[in-house]
Structure formats: C-alpha cells, structure tokens
Amino acid sequence: MRALAWHGTHDVRVDTVPDPEIINPKDAIIKVTSTAICGSDLHLYDGVIPSMKSGDILGHEFMGEVVETGPKSTLEKGQRVVVPFTIACGCCFFCDKEQYSACDNTNPVEKQDMSETLYGKAMCGIFGYSHMTGGYSGGQAEYVRVPFSDVGPIVVPDGMEDDQALFLSDILPTGWMGAENADIEPGDTVAVWGCGPVGLFAAQSALLMGAERVISIDHHPQRLQLAKQIGADIIDFRRTDVREALMEMTGGIGPDAVIDAVGMEAHGFAVDNMMDVAKQKIGIGADRASALKQAILAVRKGGRVSMPGVYGGMTDKFPLGAFMEKGLTLKTGQTHVQRYLQPLMEKIQAGEIDTTWLISHRLPLEEAPRGYDQFKNNQNEWTKVVLKPGS
Amino acid sequence: MEKPPLRNQKGLLIALGAVVGIAGGLAGASSLAQRARMRHPHDDAPGRTARRSRFGGYAVTGKTVTIARPRHELYAFWRDFQNLPKFMENLESVRPTGPDRAVWTIAAPKGRTVDVETSIAEETENEIIAWRSIDGSDIDTEGRVTFREAPGDRGTHVELVVAWKPPGGEVGRMAAKLFRREPHVQARHDLKRFKMLMETGEIATSAHTSEKEG
Numbered sequence: 001m002r003a004l005a006w007h008g009t010h011d012v013r014v015d016t017v018p019d020p021e022i023i024n025p026k027d028a029i030i031k032v033t034s035t036a037i038c039g040s041d042l043h044l045y046d047g048v049i050p051s052m053k054s055g056d057i058l059g060h061e062f063m064g065e066v067v068e069t070g071p072k073s074t075l076e077k078g079q080r081v082v083v084p085f086t087i088a089c090g091c092c093f094f095c096d097k098e099q100y101s102a103c104d105n106t107n108p109v110e111k112q113d114m115s116e117t118l119y120g121k122a123m124c125g126i127f128g129y130s131h132m133t134g135g136y137s138g139g140q141a142e143y144v145r146v147p148f149s150d151v152g153p154i155v156v157p158d159g160m161e162d163d164q165a166l167f168l169s170d171i172l173p174t175g176w177m178g179a180e181n182a183d184i185e186p187g188d189t190v191a192v193w194g195c196g197p198v199g200l201f202a203a204q205s206a207l208l209m210g211a212e213r214v215i216s217i218d219h220h221p222q223r224l225q226l227a228k229q230i231g232a233d234i235i236d237f238r239r240t241d242v243r244e245a246l247m248e249m250t251g252g253i254g255p256d257a258v259i260d261a262v263g264m265e266a267h268g269f270a271v272d273n274m275m276d277v278a279k280q281k282i283g284i285g286a287d288r289a290s291a292l293k294q295a296i297l298a299v300r301k302g303g304r305v306s307m308p309g310v311y312g313g314m315t316d317k318f319p320l321g322a323f324m325e326k327g328l329t330l331k332t333g334q335t336h337v338q339r340y341l342q343p344l345m346e347k348i349q350a351g352e353i354d355t356t357w358l359i360s361h362r363l364p365l366e367e368a369p370r371g372y373d374q375f376k377n378n379q380n381e382w383t384k385v386v387l388k389p390g391s
Numbered sequence: 392m393e394k395p396p397l398r399n400q401k402g403l404l405i406a407l408g409a410v411v412g413i414a415g416g417l418a419g420a421s422s423l424a425q426r427a428r429m430r431h432p433h434d435d436a437p438g439r440t441a442r443r444s445r446f447g448g449y450a451v452t453g454k455t456v457t458i459a460r461p462r463h464e465l466y467a468f469w470r471d472f473q474n475l476p477k478f479m480e481n482l483e484s485v486r487p488t489g490p491d492r493a494v495w496t497i498a499a500p501k502g503r504t505v506d507v508e509t510s511i512a513e514e515t516e517n518e519i520i521a522w523r524s525i526d527g528s529d530i531d532t533e534g535r536v537t538f539r540e541a542p543g544d545r546g547t548h549v550e551l552v553v554a555w556k557p558p559g560g561e562v563g564r565m566a567a568k569l570f571r572r573e574p575h576v577q578a579r580h581d582l583k584r585f586k587m588l589m590e591t592g593e594i595a596t597s598a599h600t601s602e603k604e605g
Contacts (some may be wrong), residue, residue: 011491021600024593057599072592093459093545105587109580109594116579125595135597145599148591 003057003141003390009047011060012369020137020145025072030083034162035062035139035367037385038170039196040310044130049312051114051131059387060085060127061169063141063162066153074150074232074289081153082185083146084337085170087125089137090151102122105369106135106148108258124332135288140360140368142389154341157349164348166386167201167355169295173340175201175261178308179209181331182257189213191246191255191298192232193291195223197358198308199261203232215249217242221382229357244278244378262291263309294317299328307332358384439552452574453552456582460589462538462547465515468589469536478584478594480577492525505529531556551582 005015020029039063043049045054063082066075075081081100087107088100095103103124106116112122114132119217125147128138137144156165175198190206191201195218207230216227217258221240227234235245240378246255290309296319299305305328323330363371371385421576434552439453468474472485472493483504484498491511496504507528513535521535539548547564553574587594 017601023596023598023601026591050584087597089587089591091459093457096459104583106595108597109583109587111597112583113576125597134595137597137599147595147597275552 001142002336003137004059004365005046005054006052006056006058007054010045010373010374013182015055015364017055017057017101017141020143022068022070023145024147025070025290026148026150027070028066028075028140028146028153028261029068029147030062030064030081030144030153030155031067032062032064032139032144033080034166035059035141035204035365035387035389036166036169036171037061037371037375037387039198040129041372045372045376049130049132051135053135056128056130057137057141058128059140060129060140061166061168061171062127063156064139064144065360066149067143069149072150077154080156080339081143082156082165082168083127083139084152084154084168084173085129086152086337087134087148088151088338089148090338095151095338096337098336099333100338105169111135126334126383128246132205134172134223140365140387140389142365144277151292155344157345158274159189160349163356163359164384165345167197167358168336168337168341168344168348169236171197171338172344172353172355173337174198174202174308174335175203175333176340177333178202178259178261178306179205179211179333180308181304181308181333182206182259183304183329183331184209184211186210188256189215189250190257190259190358191215191217191295192259192261193217193295193338194261194309195220195227195234196261199259200226200230200358201307201355202259202261203227204230204353205281206257208347211257213309215246215255216323222359222380223383226357226383230259230271240292251298254298254309256300256305257304258299259306260292260295260296260309263307263311269304278389289322296322296326296328299326301326303328305330308335311333318390342365359386361385363387422495425531436551437550449554450574451552451554452578453550454575454578454582455548455550457541457545457548458586458589459546463517465549465589466520466538469585470514470520478487478588479581480584507532509534549582549585551578553578568595 001018001019002014003017003204004012008013012313022029025223034076039060044052057113064082066079069077081258086101088095088103089105092104101124106125111131111134115122125134125136126142127136153169155236163281172198178198184190184206190211192203192214195216199216203216203317206214214232214233215235216236217237220237224234267343276314296305344353361371362382363385365387366386371387374382375385423432425549437453440453445522461489472487476482481498482562483498488495488508490493493509495506495507499505506531508525509522510525512523513519517538519535519537526532532553536554537550541548
C-alpha cells in the first residue's frame, strides 16, 4: 500500500510499504477514506519529538471502512468508522473511570521505558506518534491496523459525510474537553489562547456550554477571522497588549476561565531536547512558552485554567506564586476521546455542531508532503488539511 | 559484611522482608545507634526497595502490579507454570516433571538455553506460590508471587519477587547475561504483560505485519 512515512526533519515521503495485517484478536483493518494532518504532526515534521524512526507511518486523525476483523473485534466488514487517536483497552482501571488516555494496556510494554523514566508512568498507545506512545503505524495511509477495535471506533451513520465526522478522531473532542475542563458557569468570560483547530473548537464548545463571552487570541488574520465567524471576540497579540485588553474587556476582573490551546510541544518530549530547541529557536520558543504564563496572570482570582495544549518536558519560570496566591485550578491531559465520541456524534447529527468550516484544503494522499510543507509554512491560509487516500 | 546464607526452612524469599531489619540489628550494637534507631522506626516498604540492602550474596528484584481481575483467576493461571512463557520474555518453556516440580528453560545469549529445575517451596491457594531451584541446579534461585485483594475493588495486587545467585564458570557467565535488561525492568515488563493478558486477553503490540516489529 501507499503511506506517508517520516524519514527525518522536514522529510516526509509517500512510500510503498507492506499492507497491515490482523495480529491480535481484537484488531481490525480499516481502509482509510479521510485522514487529516494535525498541528501536533508538525512537531514530528520539525523533528523535535524523540523516539521517531525512519519509515514510521504518521497520522492519528483518520476514518474509513472496515475491511477485515479479528475474531474478537466487534466491528463488521463494510462499516464506516471514525477511529480515536488514543488507543484504549476498555478493561483496565483507567478505562473504567473513562480516563481512556491513561489506559494501562495499549502502549506495548517495551515502548513504555522512556515514559517510565520521564513521567513515572506511560500513557496509552497513540497512532502514528513516535515510539514513546507505542510506535503504532498511523492513518495517513491506505490501510491501518486498529488494535482494540472493540473499544475505540465509532460507526458513522448513513448519510453523514466524511468531513462532518472526521474530527471526532481528535481535535473536536480535544477542543470540547478543553472547554469542559474550564468548568464554565453562566455569565462567564472565557479567554482562549491559540486559534488553531483545537483553540477554535474549544471556543466553539465554550459558547455551546453557556459561556457569555469567548475571547480568542492569535495573530494569523485568517484564523482570527474564523474565530469571529463562530462568535468569539478576538485579540491580535501582535497589535494589542493582551493582559491589559483582557482586564479592560472584563470590567477589571479578568476572564473567569482561560484555555491554553497553544502548548509548548514544539519543545519536544525530552528535557534536554526541549532545552535545546528553546535555545535554538529563542523567539518562537519563548513566545509559545509564554501563553500559559500569560493566561495564569490574566485569569481572575479563583479562576480556572484549562490546558489542552500539549507539553512534554519541563518549564522555567512558571508563575507558581500567582497560581497559588490567586487560588487557581488547573485541569489538563491528553483527550479521553472515547468518552466524548457518542455525545459529540449526536450533536453533529442534530446539527448543533458543524466542523466542516475548518477545512481549508483537501489533497490526495500522494500530495501529503506538500500538505505538510504548506500547513507549516503558510499557517494563515492552510488552517486544516484533509488527505484522501485512494483519490 | 558477608553474612551466612539466609536460606532457612521457610525459604529465603519468605525472609526477604525482614532482611533490612536484620542489617539494622547488626548496626545497632552501639547504644548511640540504638537510640538513633528508636528515632527512626523501620518503614513499611518492602526490603528490596531500600536504598542500601544486602541479601547474603543473592541478587533480588521484585515488582508489584495491580490487575483488575479476581485473585483466584490470576492464581490459577500462574499456578499452571506452562502459562508463564506467554508473558515472561526470557522464558522459553516450563515442563512439569512431577506434581511439584518443573524444568524452566531460559533463553540465553547466542541462541543457547539454561535449564533450571524447581520445586514448589510454599503454596497457599489464591494467595501465594513460591518456588526454589533444586539442589545442584546451574542457577541457585527462588521466586515468590503473592496475590492480595487490592483496596477499593481494584482487583488484585500481584507481587513478584525473584532472588538468584549465579555460580562461577561458563554457566555463571551465561546466567549473568540472562537478563537482557535491568532485572527490575525485566520484572516490570513481565508483570505488565501478565496484566495485559489477564485484563484484555491479549498483549499489546504495535507490529504492522505479523513478520515485522512495529
């Protein structure tokens, strides 16, 4: 089959590789019909995530048709499914608590050592995202092996287009959980740092959850325009003093909740790597690290901090004093995708949530390398790239 | 501070928890140290987690894992020693040679194997299985697995402790290399695979095809 493989920094290619096979009883093989490039894929592209190997197949946002099932899969051939980026077993303590991204049993044992050292514990397996999260082949390919297919994939109802359902795999539930973690109350003003897909979906979700006002912060004009379209007020941090503006826009109180949808994943997973990248890319690194700090300083006393943005290492100069003295609460974590699939699918069906407006470009799989290049270097216009294998 | 072998009628591993206590007792000869000991009561952690510990020349490793399955089920699976190679990386096979005896074939470097014959040293249904190499084995080893109810309906705490004293000579050199990883990492891996198998019925792999590792 054809698949988008990582070969090094800014070197991704569409290769011919062996078709995946059923290995474990709960496996299924999916023929991919749509797969997206995620913002977090760019950090693989930039070569800042350790434990990548040349030839690794990327992609953790995908959907398609079931073409083969293991004896204990609950899927049936011919079903159309969206597959969560987090692989969960559905049997362990964490899955039982619906903390699916903390699943104990899906990250292969021999892949867990680095996490054991860095974090004390390994999280669940993730498709196409380095060997630290399992080394699973991803979905930017014609076919994917989906382990534990009895737990993750959700069947797409007849008549629903791929574009309507695809983002259930990651960014829609991630934005939703980002808003949920802000514990929004009626009358709240919620500030969201970052108008990437997750930030935009978090803003949209916050409004659906009853926020009085959402203020989105970014600098790309097109992305700020999208935030405006979904009903958020906007701040361009290149033109405006963000803290000053937020204070004035909230009557001197500060936002009730803040959402960091920026993260500092670009700094990489490993501490050394993170420090090096920060040193090499002083401007970018410092900007990105500052989003969370700015959010903590801007939020009102007793406010809530939600952090869907991905962090991997450590950070210097964390405003711990402000955090403690103001009595803040922080909620974060990789998305428990399986928890949100059904309710969000119902909202899509009912017409309460539409995500298709985000897609700026649709490309055949063969053009994936161009998609990566443009998504990275032309962020203003390329807001979301969907690849169509087999087209 | 070479101490006499700790093996007694109860078996080394049964006594392991007390080893740090014994070491403390020896150090406590002076009254000053005794007073210090009174200010520092022994903690409740397993002896093997002490920062400095000696087990009479034995190397000891152990790990605990919580498995969301009932005790009797885990006990029954483990008690059938032929199941152990399903989740123990270095174990090629276990062949029963009598009601309480079995030959363990352990993978060694360069495709060789080492055989160890063990007998059951202690057994309490649904609670503990301990085994010990028979006299004259190439490797002097003991192992113990205990199954305890985990609090809060979380299933079972499974604790595996293995002690071994490799002999000299060629077999000893080979035996020293048996653990391809740090022994405590190996123990962690094996117990995690056991957990995966018991909780989900399969062991996670990211292999892409049945031939190539993922």
